[in-house]
Amino acid sequence: METFIHLDDVSMIYGGNGTRTAALQGVSLRFDAGEYVVVTGESGSGKSTLLAILGGLQAPTSGTVAIQGVPLAALSQDRLADFRRETIGFVFQAYHLLPYLSARENVMVPMSPLPVRAKEKAARAAALLASVGLAGKEERLPSQLSGGECQRVAIARALVHGPSVLLADEPTGNLDSATGEQIFDLFSELHRRGKTVIMVTHNERNLTRATRAVRLRDGLVEEDRRLSPLVPDGGTRTPGG
Amino acid sequence: MDLKKLAWKNLHRRKTRAVFTGLGIFLGIGTFVALVSLTSQMEGAVQDKLDRYGANILILPRTEQLSLGFGNIALGGTEVAHATLRVKDKKAIESIPHRDRLRSVVPYFLTAAGTSGKEVVWMGLPAEEIPTARPWWKIFGTPIDGKEEVLLGSEVAAALDKGPGGTVTAYGRAYRVSGVLRPTGEKEDGMVIADIAAVQALGRKPNAVSYYEVAALCKDCPVEDIVAQLSQALPGARVSAIRQVVESRREAVDHFRKLGLGVSAVVLAIGGLMVFVTVMGSVQERTREIGVLRAVGFRRRAILSLLFWETGWISFLASGMGAAAGGAVSLLVAPHFGVETPGIPPVPLFGGMLLGMTLGLLGAVPPARKAAALSPTEAIRTL
Secondary structure (H helix, E strand, C coil): CCEEEEEEEEEEEEEECCEEEEEEEEEEEEEECCCEEEEEECCCCCHHHHHHHHCCCCCCCEEEEEECCEEHHHCCHHHHHHHHHHHEEEECCCCCCCCCCCHHHHHHHHHCCCCCCHHHHHHHHHHHHHHCCCCCCCCCCHHHCCHHHHHHHHHHHHHCCCCCEEEEECCCCCCCHHHHHHHHHHHHHHHHCCCEEEEECCCHHHHHHCCEEEEEECCEEEEEEEECCCCCCCCCCCECC | CCHHHHHHHHHHHCHHHHHHHHHHHHHHHHHHHHHHHHHHHHHHHHHHHHHHCCCCEEEEECEEEEEEEECCEEEEEEEEECCCEECCHHHHHCCCCCHHHEEEEEEEEEEEEEECCEEEEEEEECHHHHHHHCCCCCEEECCCCCCCEEEECHHHHHHHCCCCCCEEEECCEEEEEEEEECCCCCHHHHEEEEEHHHHHHHCCCCCEECEEEEEECCCCCCHHHHHHHHHHHCCCEEEEECHHHHHHHHHHHHHHHHHHHHHHHHHHHHHHHHHHHHHHHHHHHCHHHHHHHHHCCCCHHHHHHHHHHHHHHHHHHHHHHHHHHHHHHHHHHHHHHCCCCCCCCHHHHHHHHHHHHHHHHHHHHHHHHHHHHCCHHHHHHCC
16 A cells, blocks of 8 residues: 655654643654544543644644655645645544534635636535535534534535545534434444544543554553454454564 | 635624724724815815915005215115005906906005094995904994994094994094994094095095005915916006915914814824724634644735734725714704805815725734744643
């Protein structure tokens, strides 16, 4: 498989007023296209920082990040924004839907600045909402949807530009376990459709669906192991090397 | 869903903030339009009223200073009149191209005459024109009614010890004192005022005129033009604008205009500040939302556009309503400020709307720039 994302000796130091916190310390990782990576670790281990750096939301203090061979540091802010829109879909723990917009409009938000016809935007949003199981709920506001439904809307929003990689930060953190399972199923489905999924989670159960597990501890990669391919009927899995 | 609609939806959600932001522009533009409309209408009204309050052009017979001497010995000089003015000259005066701007043309005749034992100057003018020529005169008694009646200046009345109902005599002829002028501080305090025909008869110069006073309405044309035309109409006369009167009137109107503009500028500055503060507050409040938009691929320019659309919507609506309200207020209050035919001048109305839009957008520049420069990193920390 081709290397899709390449992190080389990436460190991220937060500091100020005499304090200095190393969120990541010389992390080097390669992610291939089509992988389903679950990043786990304790609070403060650097998971969310890793995700922000992978998505070009945050520049590392040192080291390089390259996606499809393009170093992110070489991109201007506008090119980085284009890159995020075209390549990456973000899913956040707290959904971060705009509360004054309907589900359909929330999905359309990333397309707002683009010169795409309104009908086309609406049709694309409706199709995506249907694909995440929200057909018939397009006009509901986030306040009229359950937590699981809100997260589905957020996933549909992340998919609206057809990104090749989905970055999810604790996507089930605000959901009950049953609803969380449905969201994991949805990510598995998206992975099967060819998306690269990199998910930060506390939930070790999700490892059963992933192709790779990365464990961080104090900003360092403690464990990086490949898992055996998914067993469609839910049978046993064997850890990969 | 595009940026315009996204901005509109956000405003709809934050109605109170939008109303507060718009309030600054509404009040600023409303005040601006009301004051500018009112002052521009009042400028005309004030000028008209000032022009009606006395003359601003004086027409005298042309004179020349003639020096007298013998050899190197100077014996002083004297003024020699080239021509005298006549009553019929009024027709020539009233035939100039700017005749529509002439509110009144009043002939005066002055002569000295022994009056009840004292030498006094008599001033004659058409009795029926006294109210328009000298509107500030306060008469104790009644106005002149005919050739046999006179008004006495306050000093003359005191010197002759005469009052309303009394009689004064000049050249053996008796005149009834119809009234006494309250002190004016002018030369007429020491004069006897009568109908011009009576004074011409007294001076034995029928149809002669000492000078003309012209009250010209100078709102839309410079007084110099009128003076030039009068000079052309009366080649034998010396026509001059009473500069002090003209300048003081112009100054009064200018002060008024400056006051209006000054007040408008202050209110507009406050309005702009309100926009700045509320939009800045909105940006602070929406750091997370802006972070999400940046995360889903909004360029800085798109964030700028979004905030400008929001402020643009508010500015457009608030300016429109402010201009309409300001125009309506000026229309309602104009009659109380002496404007006889109130209207809404289009320039302040549309200028105000344009100014409101510009003000709103300018006020949003610093916060919008701040929002656009907001790093997704900063925003992501709040996620």
